[in-house]
Amino acid sequence: RSSPSMEEMREQLRDYHDNDIAQSLKYLNRAERNLLYSALDAEWLAEIISYIDDPVEYVDEIGIDKLSAIINEMDADDAVDLWENIDESVKVKLRPMIDDQTKAAILLINSYDDDEVGSLITTNYICIHQSLTIRQAMHELVRQAGENDNIATIYVVDGRNRFCGAIDLKDLIVARENVPLDSLISYAYPYLLDHEKISDSIEKIKDYAEDSLPVLNRDKKIIGIITAQDVVEAVDDELGEDYAKLAGLSAEEDLNETIAESIKKRLPWLIILLFLGMGVSTVVGAFEGVVAVLPVVICFQSLILDMAGNVGTQSLAVTIRVLMDENLSAKDKLHLAAKEMKVGSCNGALLGVMALVFLGVYIVLFKGYSAANAFLISGCVGLSLLAAIVISSLVGTLVPMLFHKVKIDPAVASGPLITTINDLVAVVTYYGLAWVFLIDLFHLV
Amino acid sequence: RSSPSMEEMREQLRDYHDNDIAQSLKYLNRAERNLLYSALDAEWLAEIISYIDDPVEYVDEIGIDKLSAIINEMDADDAVDLWENIDESVKVKLRPMIDDQTKAAILLINSYDDDEVGSLITTNYICIHQSLTIRQAMHELVRQAGENDNIATIYVVDGRNRFCGAIDLKDLIVARENVPLDSLISYAYPYLLDHEKISDSIEKIKDYAEDSLPVLNRDKKIIGIITAQDVVEAVDDELGEDYAKLAGLSAEEDLNETIAESIKKRLPWLIILLFLGMGVSTVVGAFEGVVAVLPVVICFQSLILDMAGNVGTQSLAVTIRVLMDENLSAKDKLHLAAKEMKVGSCNGALLGVMALVFLGVYIVLFKGYSAANAFLISGCVGLSLLAAIVISSLVGTLVPMLFHKVKIDPAVASGPLITTINDLVAVVTYYGLAWVFLIDLFHLV
CATH class of the missing domain: 3.10.580.10 (CBS-domain)
Known part of the structure; x- marks a missing residue:
């Protein structure tokens, strides 16, 4: 194309926000992009490229002279991001063309860890x-x-x-x-x-x-x-x-990570949970006797544990957000714990009654128990639900506060501990109640 | 105080960022704050107040004349926030003193829903x-x-x-x-x-x-x-x-919400989960026979379900972040699902082997089974772990994608469904394997 039309193109592009030009690059073909690279000066291209999340593919298309000029014009932090993604073979050629000021800025920013303000x-x-x-x-x-x-x-x-x-x-x-x-x-x-x-x-x-x-x-x-x-x-x-x-990941992941990196981020939490889960298993093992004589109780174990886990996660999420956002006094914390207990009690009572009614009917209809015995069993489930939910609310509030107090990140550490405590409490309450209530007291078997 | 010292005070305060002045208000006593209110003009106070999260207590201290002047000077969005927190009795007195421009701006902003850009x-x-x-x-x-x-x-x-x-x-x-x-x-x-x-x-x-x-x-x-x-x-x-x-809350909560509001935000999810959990219970019920003859298997149910749940949550969190951040092609989605399966297989295999070894030793030592039978049982747990983890990874990826596709917010809807599917898969795999493998094939009982 001739030079006047280049000027026209610049004139038109000047009407757009650089971010819009950046986002439109992917809709152009290679030849159109090349035209764009030659029409715009390095300063402008530097601005545009700074808006692109993953500029590597475009960088390869730009000639080495223009690329070095662009890097020299870029904001230092953008230059650092770009530099990290350039092939070593290209870097070798680029290095002598980068001016001292830009080099110094890149060195400076790279001298800081990713989690430092610098x-x-x-x-x-x-x-x-x-x-x-x-x-x-x-x-x-x-x-x-x-x-x-x-x-x-x-x-x-x-x-x-x-x-x-x-x-x-x-x-x-x-x-x-x-x-x-x-x-x-x-x-x-x-x-x-x-x-x-x-x-x-x-x-x-x-x-x-x-x-x-x-x-x-x-x-x-x-x-x-x-x-x-x-x-x-x-x-x-x-x-x-x-x-x-x-969610039990040690750091945020994205689409481009390798499988090894993903495994590394997820495995630590899972291994901890495996061993904590084994601990819970040994406690469940103590109640084998109950299950052996009254196998119907095992139907509802997953229900109670899941509900306790969910309530605990809700309390945890609320507590972590509150801990993150505000400078809390001891009184505020007490207030939050009390509130969580009250919310837990109300939700637990309601869900407990629902479990009592619906599960009672289910046990009569499908498990062939008499109505009296069925509602004894479902009452046991409802009562355990209430207890597990109240305690989970409290545990989900106190554990993150404790970790926050001793300066351990509560979002990382709380999850496994809360799951384990809640599982233990729920299992002991449920099978304990079943034992005392159904077997010892009412002699269902 | 005399006027010159007022001017001195202003001179000194001019050195500080308005946000710093705002944050320091709580360290002053009432008399000191009153001095500040009279020393600074309405425009400046408007700037300062806009940095305070909860300005109500200070608003009560400021005279009605100054307060109206401050509101007239404020940015419209800050004025709206402030106005919402003023007592009706004060509002009645304020209304005639607010200028038309500010009134119009407040009306305009209030005419939009909280979730609209306006x-x-x-x-x-x-x-x-x-x-x-x-x-x-x-x-x-x-x-x-x-x-x-x-x-x-x-x-x-x-x-x-x-x-x-x-x-x-x-x-x-x-x-x-x-x-x-x-x-x-x-x-x-x-x-x-x-x-x-x-x-x-x-x-x-x-x-x-x-x-x-x-x-x-x-x-x-x-x-x-x-x-x-x-x-x-x-x-x-x-x-x-x-x-x-x-975390299963229908909306974000904070410290100042009433208990009724908190219950309203948390209960919907819990009720859904209760009924889904009842569904899982009926499936577990189908395996009562396995548990009746081989009670040791119930020790490890919670372990397998918890692990499946955790892996599902990890996949869910990754998928939701990926769905949120990027314009994904179908190919990208397939790539993510394949990757999650691979990560799940690796993690599952590793955790399965760990379960096989450690639980085998545990069963020999504490449950009195022969080594052969113990490792058959723990092998059954390990194999179920692997299967549950791989399937949970896939479910945790596909379910949010499905919801995203049909324009339902995946962060809200995915949790309960994933938990339920994973529980079902884990229960059926585990008790199914135990039945076929331990009872039918190796005749442990």
């Missing part, structure tokens, strides 16, 4: 000196805005290049020229430290989501900022992790 | 006319910035006041004066519709998180915008809901 930063921000006038600051802003996108908050450093505050762009824009810059600076602006754990600071990051937050190193120098986009991703990841943990 | 909007944004010059646009920006905080993106309307595009503030700042404004406008800027469901558009909202998004009504008029802060809250809520659903 790994989230972008180095794309506006930074000015404390001693400037309003006019100079505005001039500096316009100069830096050409290269940096995150301009809503302007960071301020002192004579020794240490972070000392921030200016809201809005305040700078509406300020009159004769005001000292000093009066616009928030000197106690919030910040994060590079080695902080993301999970520890996620609440803080969320609270300030509307602004970007500076990330400082030990010497109070700004190493980068966290933007709203980073916050959304961090919140999403963090909650996804919690979600996964509650 | 309920998230703020009316605090910069909007200019398409026909302005760069200089006029800049002038308009400075004028509107005094009242509106969200200035990073400037929205553009046409001659009939319909949304037609957006300008990145950065582009406006660096633009030279002789360029036409037209060249800065993205005419195909993304937008949301007011009646869209939040859950349907959450992925879109997340993708554009760095920018605010305009929300339009049917006539293409801008009714408000969604900011990054709103996005974080929406993502947080949405994931919290999914989290709750996976």
